[in-house]
Amino acid sequence: MAPDKTRSSSPVDRFARATAPTWLPAPIEAPAPSTVRFFDSAISVFPAVRLPLRSMLVESPTMAILVSPIGRHSELAAIDGKLCVLVAPSLFHHRRLEHAIATLAPRELWGPPGLSRKLPHFAEARVFGVDPWPHDDVLSFAIVEGAPARNEVVFFHRPSRTLYTADLALAIMEPEGLATKIALHAAGVYKRFGVARAWKRWIEDPVAFRRSIDRILAWDFDRLAMAHGEIVERGAREQLFVALRERGLI
16 A cells, blocks of 8 residues: 555645635736835833834835834834825834824825724724735735734735744844743743744634635745844745744644
8 A cells, every 4th residue: 555645744745735725816016126124223121121123114106105114213214205104003002103103294094904003093094804904015014813913914025925924933042131032931932933822812713713824825935024033034834834833823
């Protein structure tokens, strides 16, 4: 009897086969050329717990989409003269938003569901999943459903095959200070790429969460940029799948 290759293959191999497309999409017009770059800073999330913080800037010939602004001069200078779209990618990534609004006078402000309830002064922000997102040809998004306390929005820049996440994954290889090291140990992501243990507590609807993850993993990304941690330059799709499986979330 021939060996059962399905049983002997790795979870990643089975994942790759399961998500392989079975149809060919209709031809579409080429999207507007765009590039992506990142800016780095740091932020204190608890007393003595300091994490790296990264923003993503996606530029097309006419506009700049800035996700999770950090407020550095180099970041703000990069947008000078372009139409600006500012994005808060979760209910916990908004601390530098007011400064960016005051400095950049954005044409659009976007946030996750629930942002205006948490922060009424952002009541005019457009809402992902509610208002039509007019920039999908430049940057696609998916809401991580089932965790309403966070309502994280994940982004995919197709030309560079780059996924950007706020807190879905972490990869802090050089933690700063003893308290930060202790916090990362407790989260199960000390000096490694992974998904924090706290997601098991944050998820209230596992079915909705899994539906969102399926949507994200269906994107053909190879690189993963995180708000907190080093960029995974290759093989990020498989690594994210393994990290979520390791945490028991899929």
